[in-house]
Amino acid sequence: MNPPVLNPHDTDSTSTKAFTKGKSFKKDMAILSIAYTLQESSELKRLIQLIVVIRDNDSKGQLTEVLETCARFSVQLASATTDAQRAETARAVTAFNKPDRSECFYPPFRTIAKLKTIQLNGDSKSLDGLMDMIKGDIEGIKPSFVSDGEHGTSEKLSKVLDITIGTTISILTLVEEASSLIPVPPSRTLGSIAEECEKLSRLNLLSRYLQQSAHMGDLEAIRRRLDVAIQLFQTENSVNIKLDTEELNRKFDFASLNGLPSHPDYTRNEYLEKSRDDVIRDVSDWIANAPESVLWVHGAAGLGKSTVAQELVHLLKSEDRLAGGIFLTNLTTESPKRVIQMISRQLGAMYPQAIANIADAARTLDGPHDGLRDYLTAYIFDPIRALGYPYQLVIVVDGLDEWGNYESFLAELVHIPSPSPLKFVLTSRFNYSIERAVDKMLTRKYPLPPASQTVIESYFHQHLLLGNINWRGRKPDNDKIHRLAARADGLLIWAATARSLVSNKFDTRYPHEILDQMLSSEEKMINQKDGSEDRQLERLYRSAISTSFPTSRSQVILRKFLAATLVLQEALPIGDFAHLSGIPRPAAEEIHQRLAALPAHGDPKTNLVSPATQRFHASFVEFITTESDDQAFQAISITEAHYVLASRCLEIVFVELLPSFRGKTCAYAELRGVEPYAVKFWPLHFSSGTPRQQLAPPSGAVGMELISEEAMHRWATLFLPCIAARFQDGHMSQALDDIQKSGLAYEIAIMIGNEDVTTLSYHIQCLEIATRLEPINMWTWKALGFAYHRLHEQSQSNRDLDEVITAFRHGLEPAPHPDRAESLNRIATALHTRYKWWGTSNNLDEAISLHREALLLRPVPHPDRAVSLNNLANALQTCFEERGASNNLDETISLRREALLLEPAPHPDRSMSLNNLANSLQTCFKQWGVSNDLDEAISLHQEALLLRPAPHPDHSMSLNNLANALQTRFEQWGASNDLDDTISLHQEALLLRPAPHPDHSMSLNNLANALQTRFEQRGASNDLDDTISLHQEALLLRPAPHPDRFSSLNNLANALRNRFEQWGTSNDLDKAISLHQGALLLCPAPHPDHFSSLNNLANALQARFEQQGISNNLDEAISLHQEALLLLPAHHPQDSSLLRNLAIALIIRFNEGNLLRDLTEAMSLYERLLDCPVDDPNRSWSLEHLLPELREWGALIGDHGDIFGSTDAEGSSLT
Missing domain, CATH: 3.40.50.300 (P-loop containing nucleotide triphosphate hydrolases)
Structure with missing residues (x-):
């Protein structure tokens, strides 16, 4: 680059400008802070301005990094706060800028002078050399108060420079703007004002009196300067406060982040290079x-x-x-x-x-x-x-x-x-x-x-041949490695387990003997045709257990060990685990070590015993819990394992722990070893390990019946603080002092509550205990049902929904209990939900039956009769939608009418009942076409809308429902005001459902459909353009596999084809065809919309043929029409439309290529159209348009005079 031509006078130290706010608050704070930092040194300010001039002349930006370094160093120099530091700064500035050696105490670095004349010519090596030179110069002249860190020592300056970290804000940009701001420091201004005031005060009274008019100007000037100084002082303090506030906010944000739960540590599995x-x-x-x-x-x-x-x-x-x-x-x-x-x-x-x-x-x-x-x-x-x-x-x-x-x-x-x-x-x-x-x-x-044979062979080569196994001269050859890899059959866990077995230090056999036996046993199983893939791992795991635990006694203890780990809730030190499981510590330690022969998650050498799902591979957990024909190792029952730990926990808490305090208060913090685990988890193990309504374990074990009331209260004081911080002050547990043992678990559950998901499981466990202590207490069962319902809301698990139903069934009061109807309603509602999830018809049938029974128990004037009426109606409407029985719909409407009569205005549920009845009447209209049903539905929707004014949460729903009903009436009777009202209502609903509202796409689609209908009525092109725009937006919100994507593709395609027919833009037709093809892919046969998609795509392709004349478009259209006609059920409403479309396409192709088979097929289709009802519009159209065309060519395919003759009269009447 050419050296910049610089004039010492290019920089004007007197030019200033007032500060104005920018778009970035952080940048503004940084500029103001640097401006105040630079205000003490005019030399430093001129230096920065000179750096900026060099930057401006560096048109190619080659010096950007170098100048950025210089600017950062300049700002560090400005952080001087004491006189001694300022003196050092002055000398460094001089050395950095002036080329005269006599003017400074430093060697002639003259950094800026070099930058004025540097020539790089685009050479990267020259740039690197320049950067090294600049860093060396800075190191040589750096004052003692400037630290080696990047940000210097000024605390305020560090905050400013922090702003530039990780952003696009350059220090050079900041100092350029800061160096031109008002440079007067508030402290200096205030000092000079004070000196002038003191000078005036030294004048005697007479002088001040005689010269008061002359001093008025001085006083006014002092006032203005004081105002400015105060503003500057406030600005500077505002900068510091804002920076401190930002720092504080960052610390709060980090605290919030660190307060979130962290992912447990895990040991990364070995990834064999290139294996996957x-x-x-x-x-x-x-x-x-x-x-x-x-x-x-x-x-x-x-x-x-x-x-x-x-x-x-x-x-x-x-x-x-x-x-x-x-x-x-x-x-x-x-x-x-x-x-x-x-x-x-x-x-x-x-x-x-x-x-x-x-x-x-x-x-x-x-x-x-x-x-x-x-x-x-x-x-x-x-x-x-x-x-x-x-x-x-x-x-x-x-x-x-x-x-x-x-x-x-x-x-x-x-x-x-x-x-x-x-x-x-x-x-x-x-x-x-x-x-x-x-x-x-x-x-x-x-x-x-599966992993390839090559990959698994590579794994064995690496770990068996190149590892540290002592083969005693019997290292396996490539053939054995190949056979072993073949046995793995792509399962890497099989390979890892085989490797562990070969290197198992507890096996008395030599490695080559283990390997040979492994191969021979596998090959034997294969020859016996028992080598199925799903049993490979099972055989290997059995071999691992039999070799690591050869005696029957060791396998019994192993089974007990594994059973405990299967239900263990958190990792425990080996000693605590031994105490909990009841296994002698030496035996537990040996089993823990021997199990290292199995591939494990984490470090198998750790002193902690982890839950089985965390320690072992999922396939091994599945192996030890699955029943098998092989009796050598019986599957472990999870329920039995919970029961065993429940007994041990009860013994630890109520036999060992609490009696040792002999009536003294024991705090949770004083618990040691396995005691906290037992206190916290015995309700879980007990409720999971015993059937409901079973109070005591078998004889010889500690059961609930042996626990005293005092011991239960003392346990509660330990349990509550361990599950939630809100109980740690102890005052909550005092509320349990007067509660009997039988009701204590229930009261603890109520205290815990079911709102906090972090403690919901403990709430459920205590209720499970309560159901065992008081199995006939209906309130306990109801509370358990509500708790599982809350859990199901979180988990969406079918198992939790089953528990809801089971608990509510147990809580069902016998007749004539006044709460029986409510209990029936809860069970029925849960069954209805389960039907919607899984579609099991007997759930819906039972739900209807229970709702009927509940309704009988709520005769007029029961306050909840309307609720039962609506619930039964909902279940019956679902039944109608699934099975189509009209009596179910009739009964639904009857029930909803009665419910509405029981909820006169201003009943809070009236709007819901109005909406429900209106929807059912609309369904009835679609079924039978009785216009009174539709008119009444519209009237009910209008009343519901009046009861749901904005901002009622259901206002948009009522707008949408009313609009849909009005559009249906317009389609029936053609009243234009119905269509205009429909569009207005849909527009209002859309405004109330902005993205990402879950119903936004539905409102877009509904409004688009209404606008398209108006376009078809009135031909306003802006309606069609708006339709297309809305459908495009809706489609974006319905990515596959959104259930409504098919309809959006179809709707947009139809709208684009309408615009093509309006304006003839081929791009619209191409897009429509592409969208119809996408819709067809989403509804393969036997999808009910498959034939309509075939027909839509065929029509679009035929339109493109008519525009562009490409014969394969017409061929494909005919093929699609033919496929659609084959799939169409007999007497389908679209039958005549498909017959007509295919006949037209065939005649067009006949006119193009004179293929007699096309004419013959078209004639056959015409005959079928004649069988359609006389009032069918497609039949009438055929008589008017197809008949003349077929008559002209009829001679080519034989005598069809009977057909033509029979339709002459009809055809004549149409022309």
Whole structure:
């Protein structure tokens, strides 16, 4: 570059400007802070202005980094606060800027002088050399008070420079603006004002009197200067306060982030180099290019899903594409909300810019009624959107099938917004429940293939041949390695287990003997045709157990050990685990060590015993809990395992712990060893290990009947503080002092409550205990039903819904109890919900039966009769929608009418009953076409709307319902004011449902349909343009597999084709064809809309043929019409339309190519059209248009005079 021509006078030290606010508050604060920092030294200010001039002359930007370094050093010099530091600064400034050696105490560095004349010519090496020179100069002249750190020592300046970290704000930009601001320091201004005031005060009274008019100007000037000084002082203090406030806010935000639950530590599995690179590549391609938001990687146990997930997390993190990685093996019972918070904490740790949004979520979402969707939005989607990245981040969730709450989590992923700033990679074993859930969202399924023979051979080469196994000269050859890899059959867990067995130090055989026996036993099983893939791991696990635990006694103790780990709730030191399980410590330690022969999660050498799901591979847990024909190792019962630990916990708490205090108060903090575990978890183990209504374990074990009332109270004082901080002050437990033992568990449950999801499980466990203590207490069973209902809201688990029904059944009072009707209603409602989930017809039938019984128990004037009427009506309407029995619809309407009579205005439920009756009448109109039903429905919707004025939460729903009813009446009678009212109502509803409202796309679609209808009536092109725009927006909000995507594709295609017919723009027709093709893919045969999709696409292709004359478009259209006609059921309403469309297409093709078969088929279709009802418009059209065309060519295909003759009269009457 050419050296900049600089004049010493280019920089004007007197030029100033007033500060004005910019768009960035942080930048404004930084500029003001630097301005005040620079105000003490005019030399330093001129130096910075000179740096800026050099920057302005550096047109190619080659000196940007160098000048940035110089500017940062200049600002560090400005942080001098004492006279000595200012003197050092002055000397450094001189050395940095002036070339005269005599003017400074330093060697002639003359940095700025060099920058004035430097010539680089685009040479990167020259730039590197210049940067090294500048850093060397700075190091040589750096004053003692400037630290070696990047930010210097000034606390205020550090805050300012912190603002520039990780942003695009340049220090050079900041100092350029700051150096031109008003430079007078408030302290100097105030000092000079004070001196002038003192000078005036020294004048004697007479002088002041005689010269008062002359001094008036001086006093006025002092006043103005004082005002300015005060403003500057306030500004400077505001800067400091704002900076301190920002720092404080950052600390609060970090505290909020650190208060979120953290993901448990895990040991990363070994990833064999290149073993799954093909899978990683496929997933990477999907992340980069695929439209789906979710990738489900599924495969059998042992294929290495977790290892792939861990490698993927590692790679995504290294590329700054990871939003979070969750491994559910260690989180099997965590609530979905806490898992979302864990992901959010990971997100904040990796992207500090997102912390503020995450902290806002933590401060805002703390109520029990905040939904899972709110958590996903606030904790994950909003912070990621705030990052503003042009690419999507990725969350990896591994082991979905091992998580008890996956159903509710997946249910919310259905609502991932489109376009989404985020993608999810999910891994699990194949599971039909998971498949049903992911089929409802925009998902790609990826079956994880078995590892290749080559990969497994490579694994064995690395660990068996190159490892530290002492083969005693009998190292396996390549043939054995090949055979061993073949036995693995692609299962990496089989290979890992085989490796562990060969190197098992507790096995008395030599490694080569273990290997040979492993091969021979596998080959023997295969020869006996018992080598099925699903039993390979089972045989290997049995071999591992038999070799590591050869005696029957050791296997008995092993089974007890494994049973305890299966239901263990948290990791325990080996000594505490031995105490809890009742296994002698030496035996527990030996088993713990011997189990290291099995592949394990984490470090097998640790002194902690973890729950089985966290320690062992899922396939091993499945092996020890699954019944088998082989009696050598019997499956472990989870219920039995809970029961054993329940007995041990009761003994530890009520036999060992509490009596040892001999009446003295024991605090939770004083508990030692396994005591906290036993206090906290005995209700869980007891309720999970004993049938309901069974009070005592078998003879010889400690049971509930042996626990004294005093001991239960003392246990409660320990239990409550251990589950929630709100009980730690002890005052809550005093409320239990007068409660009898039989009701104590219930009262504890009530104190815990069912609102806080973090303690909901303890609430349920205490109620489960209460049902065993008082099995005939209806209130306890009801409370348990409500608790499981609350849990089902969180988990969406069918198992929890079953528990709701079971508990409410137990709580059903015998007739004639006054609460029986309410209990019947609860059971019926839960059964109706279960029917909607799973479609089991007997659930719906029983729900209807129970609602009928409840209604009988609520005769007029019972206050809840209207509720029972509506509930029964809802169940019957569902029955009608599923089975089509008209008597169910008639009864529904009758019940809703009665309910409405019982809810006169201003009853709070009247608007709901009006809406329900209106909807049922509309259904009746669609069924039978009686216009009075439709008119009454509109009247009821209008009344409901009046009762739901804005901002009533159901106002938009009533607007939508009324609009739909009016549009139906317009389609029936054609009154234009009905259509105009429809559009107006839909527009109002849309305004009340802005994105991301879940009904936004529905309102877009409804308004678009109404506008299209008006366009077809009146031909206003702006209605059609608005229709297309609305349908396009709705389609974006309905990505596959949204259930309404098909209708949006179809609606938009039809609108575009209408515009094509209006204006002839071929692009509209091409888009319409593409959309119809997309819709057809979404409804393959035997989908009920398949034939209509075929017909729509055929019509669009035929239109393109008519415009462009491409014969294959016409051929494809005919083929699609023919397929649609074959699929159409007999006497279908669209039968004549399809016959007509196909006949027209065939005649067009005959006219093009003179193929007699086309004419013959068209004649056959015409004959079928004649069989249609006389008033059918397609039959009439055919007589008018097809008849003349066919008569002209009829001679070519024989004598059809009978057909033509029979229709001559009709045809003549039409012309």
